[in-house]
Amino acid sequence: MNSQPPSSGKKLSVLLVAVVLISGALSGCSQESDSPVWTAPTSASAKPPIEESAEIESITMSATGDIIMGDAPNKLPANDGEGFFDAVTGSLKSDLVMGNLEQPLTGDTGTSKCGTPKRDNCFAFRSPPAYAEHLKEAGFQLLNTANNHSKDYGPQGYRNTVEALEGAGLEHTGAEDQITVVKVKGIRVAVVGFSPYAGANNVNDLDAAASVVSEARERADLVVVQVHMGAEGSDKAHVKPGNEIYFGENRGNPVKFSRTVIDAGADLVVGHGPHVLRGMEFYKGKLIAYSLGNFAGGGRTLSRDGDLKYSGILHVSLTRDGKYVGGKFVSTYLNDAGVPSRNKGDDRSRKMVARLSEADFGDTAAVVAADGSIKPPA
Numbered sequence: 204m205n206s207q208p209p210s211s212g213k214k215l216s217v218l219l220v221a222v223v224l225i226s227g228a229l230s231g232c233s234q235e236s237d238s239p240v241w242t243a244p245t246s247a248s249a250k251p252p253i254e255e256s257a258e259i260e261s262i263t264m265s266a267t268g269d270i271i272m273g274d275a276p277n278k279l280p281a282n283d284g285e286g287f288f289d290a291v292t293g294s295l296k297s298d299l300v301m302g303n304l305e306q307p308l309t310g311d312t313g314t315s316k317c318g319t320p321k322r323d324n325c326f327a328f329r330s331p332p333a334y335a336e337h338l339k340e341a342g343f344q345l346l347n348t349a350n351n352h353s354k355d356y357g358p359q360g361y362r363n364t365v366e367a368l369e370g371a372g373l374e375h376t377g378a379e380d381q382i383t384v385v386k387v388k389g390i391r392v393a394v395v396g397f398s399p400y401a402g403a404n405n406v407n408d409l410d411a412a413a414s415v416v417s418e419a420r421e422r423a424d425l426v427v428v429q430v431h432m433g434a435e436g437s438d439k440a441h442v443k444p445g446n447e448i449y450f451g452e453n454r455g456n457p458v459k460f461s462r463t464v465i466d467a468g469a470d471l472v473v474g475h476g477p478h479v480l481r482g483m484e485f486y487k488g489k490l491i492a493y494s495l496g497n498f499a500g501g502g503r504t505l506s507r508d509g510d511l512k513y514s515g516i517l518h519v520s521l522t523r524d525g526k527y528v529g530g531k532f533v534s535t536y537l538n539d540a541g542v543p544s545r546n547k548g549d550d551r552s553r554k555m556v557a558r559l560s561e562a563d564f565g566d567t568a569a570v571v572a573a574d575g576s577i578k579p580p581a
Contacts, residue, residue, distance in 0.1 A: 261528045262387050263520040264427065265297035268475040268495030269305040271352075271504045271541075272330045272337060276311075278502030280542065284334050287501060288341030291543045294516050294533045295342045298387045301394065302498065303429065303475045304346040304375075307353060307360040308332045308367040314357035327355035328504055332367035339371045345385065347429035349377030349396030349403035350476065361402075376429065377403055382419045390523050393423035397464075398431040398476075399454050406432045406455040407446075413467035420468030424523050428469045431476040432457050433494060437509045439477045440555070442493050442563045461491045470525040473517065479510055480552060482559035483569035485579045488527055490569065492517050496552070500541035512537045513552040519577075530569075530577035532556055 272287060273279040280287050288295075306328040317325035338346065346368060354361050368375045376383035377396030381404075384393045395415055397404045404415055419426045432455035433439065434447040446456045454476065461472045465486050472491040474481065481494035496514035497505045505511070514535045520528035534552035538544040550573075557571035570578045 261520045261522045262298040262390050262392075262425075263518055264299040264301065264387075264392070264471070265295055266300075266429075266473045266492075266495065266517045266519075267295070267302040267498040267543075268514050269350075269478065269497050269505065270302050270338075270346075270499045271306045271328050271501060272334050272499060273502035274306075274328045274504050275331055278504060279330070280501040280540065284330070284337045284501070287337050287499070287542060290545050291516065291535055292341050294535070294545060297518055299344055299385065299392060300342045301345045301347065301427070301429065301473070302338070302343050303350060303431065303495075304338070304348055304364075304368075305350050305352045305431075305475075306330055307356050307364045308335055309356050309360040309363035312356045312359045312363070314359065316355050316357075326352075326504075328352055329356055329360065330501075332363060332370075335367040335371035335373060338368075339373055343373060345374040345376065345383065345394055347377050347394075347396040347431075347475075348375055349398040349400070349429065350431040351398065351400055353377065354400075354402065379404055380415060382415065382422060384419075384423050390425060391423040392425045392427060393419035394427045394429060395419050396429045396431075397460075399452060400431075406430055406460055407453055409460065409463045412460065413463055416464045416467040416469050425471075425521055425525055426469045428461075428464045428472045430455075430460065430464075430472060430474050432460060432474060433477040433481070435476070435478050437479055437511050440479045440481055440510065440559055442481055442559075457493055461493070462486050465489045465491070470521055471519055478505065480513055480515065480555050480559065482556060482561075482563045483571070483577065484560065484564040484567040485527075485569055486567060488579065489525070490519060490527060490530060490577065497537055498535065499543045500537050503541045505537065505541060507537050507539075507541070510555065513555060514543070515552045515556065527579065531575045532571055532577055533575060 309329050315327045317327045376394045382393050397406045399406050434449035447454045474493045477494045480496040483492045498514045516533040518531040532553050535543050560568040
């Protein structure tokens with residue numbers, strides 16, 4: 204039985220502590236009742252905190268698609284990844300920054316899914332554990348690991364990834380039955396990851412998916428679903444009815460899954476996996492972003508052919524009771540080195556999402572305006 208959120212008219216009065224930081228970004232976490240809580244760290248250079256009373260009506264979350272920073276030992280980015288996200292750091296800023304980490308952060312465990320020597324047409328990626336700091340410096344706070352590359356170097360590689368993320372103060376979600384709860388401006392946000400792969404919440408088991416989302420609903424004010432689903436490639440930009448099969452794998456029924464988890468209590472669905480942008484729609488007032496594309500492919504690990512180079516950053520503002528306040532799509536692309544980049548004169552990513560949304564969803568399509576704003580259908 205889902206817990207009932209407060210009525211939309213009720214405002215939460217909280218005490219804010221304004222701390223002036225050089226970066227201006229939220230980071231760090233503390234613990235409260237075994238759940239991580241995002242707080243602003245103190246700093247020797249910070250001014251004394253100013254206490255003031257205010258009413259928090261909504262929070263803003265940002266999310267990206269697939270992130271691969273490189274592939275050790277021979278396909279790592281320049282300067283060992285230093286400044287890898289600099290071109291997009293400002294565009295990521297929000298109250299809660301999330302991404303899909305599609306690689307382990309580990310040394311060579313001696314166990315690769317591609318074997319030794321590496322099998323043809325098999326892809327296993329890894330970056331050094333220290334690269335978790337690059338994610339933190341970019342402003343990421345929570346990473347999804349429910350995808351087909353998180354265990355490229357076996358169970359030990361996955362454990363090393365978790366250790367690296369936690370060592371950098373980053374939260375993660377994606378293991379089976381894992382519900383990660385963070386407190387953002389006094390609002391509890393539960394994030395749950397899904398994929399069609401062993402060890403994660405199963406995108407193809409809709410009853411189990413509804414159950415874990417319902418439990419998350421009991422534990423938090425807002426529920427965000429991160430899901431790795433759908434077939435891959437530049438010809439897979441359209442969302443079609445039914446299950447999507449790719450190389451013999453059942454990669455889920457994107458529409459049915461997304462609507463099932465919203466019926467169970469999810470407030471936002473963030474999709475990735477097809478390696479290409481897809482459209483967005485609203486269902487029962489909740490936004491579904493079916494794929495945010497290739498956000499980072501350092502070391503030229505991800506294809507830049509055609510539409511595969513285009514991606515974006517999704518921003519969504521929700522009230523404590525899950526009401527959609529507004530959203531924005533920020534266009535990004537992969538440069539020649541696979542580094543996430545901005546070109547404010549190139550609006551192709553946004554235009555793709557707008558076109559695909561209208562073509563695939565009609566009356567339920569999200570309206571993506573020229574300024575990037577995302578609105579429900581009239």
